[in-house]
Each structure stands twice: as C-alpha cells, then as structure tokens.
Amino acid sequence: MNHTDEPIVAARGLRRTYGSGPTTMHALREVSFDVRPGEMVAVAGRSGSGKTTLLNLLGGLDKPDGGTLRVVGTDITALDDQGLSRLRRETISYVFQTFGLIPALTASENVGIPLRMRRTPVAQREQRVALLLELVGLRDHARQRPAELSGGQQQRVAIARALAGSPRLLLADEPTGQLDAETGLSVMALLRAIVDSEGVAAVVATHDPVMMSLADRVLTIADGRLDG
C-alpha cells in the first residue's frame, strides 16, 4: 500500500445544518476537498462563515448531516464513540486559539499527556517530550507551568503536545488569534516548519494573510460554501 499517495482528508459534499424550518442555519454546504501528507491548507473566511464547524467535523468532534468524510482512509462519520476516541488519540490532534493547556502541569507534563494516554514507557516518553520541547524552542522552559509562560510560549507547548502522539492530521483553529503580530508570526513559521519536517497534514483556520501566504493552499469559505 502506498501511504504517501493516500489523502489524509477526503471530504465530499459535506453539509452541516443547525436547527430546522425557517430558522435553518446552513453552516456548511456541499464542501469537498482533499488534503495530502505534508500539505498545509489554510481555511479563510469572515466570522461565522463555517471555519470552526469544518474543523470540528474533521476532528471528529461533530458529525455532518450529509456527505462523506474520510480521514486516513476511514469513513469517520461511521465511527462510534470508541472509534472516534481512538482516532483523536492516534491520528488527529488539535491546536486551539486559547492553547488549552492544563494549568497545574508543567510544560513537559502537558506535552507528555498524549503519551501517558497511550501508556508509553516513562523513559521513551521523557525522550520524546525533550525532543519536542527542543523542536519548539522551549528546552529551557520545561519545568514552567502555563501561567509562567508567555502566550507564544504557551502556544508552542500546545503545538508540541499536539505532535507528541505523532498524528497524521493537525488541526488548528486560529492558533495565532490571541498572539501579537510578531509572536504570531513565529508560531506560524513553526507550524509550517513542522508540517515540512514531520510530513503531517495540517488544516489551519485563520484570518491572518501571513498565515495564508505560508500555506500550500487557501480554502475560502463564505456562508458555508467553498469558493472556487
């Protein structure tokens, strides 16, 4: 089997509606696209256009009302809760605008969470955590808790954590939305470098033209529909 040619994401005719009758909200209408390994795709569009809705479907956090969605060859709309949990543990990871770190844990411990969930042996876990903290430039901040880190540093911890379990698909919802322009730029450059070096596929919702310029492709959504 040739894994390199298999799309990581294959979305066909995805639909997601909220409510019914005259107040029906069409958050996504007939959305189709592929994402391949090593590809970074930006999802752009004004507020309310459907970016988060789309990422939530890709991440298995929500189900479409129509269409098909294959992630690494699996139809994820057909998975039960257990299957979705496994997918989120092993294949897909998420980076949020608000970082989502656990306040009581150090940077190292936060990065190690996915490895703990997989029961990776301690020595192996510590080695991988150290490597990832090095990769995101935080080797000297391993023992600090989130409140003792800057926003950009916290987001870099979140990126390291997202990579800990070697996912195939990295989803990021406005990962630089809470950062100043300069810090945001370093986080974007880091994401780009990681997609290249790890061969992971990434889908990044963003309002930022710089982030879009770093992407291989920009999908623009308006009223739940992809342009072009």
Ligand SMILES: Nc1ncnc2c1ncn2[C@@H]1O[C@H](COP(=O)(O)OP(=O)(O)OP(=O)(O)O)[C@@H](O)[C@H]1O
């Ligand atoms: N749980 C929900 N119930 C009803 N409507 C919803 C729900 N979640 C989202 N919507 C609607 O779906 C549309 C798309 O929302 P979504 O959050 O995907 O937009 P977005 O592009 O991520 O916006 P932003 O840039 O502000 O984050 C919006 O009109 C929103 O009001």
Ligand SMILES: [Mg+2]
């Ligand atoms: Mg959103």
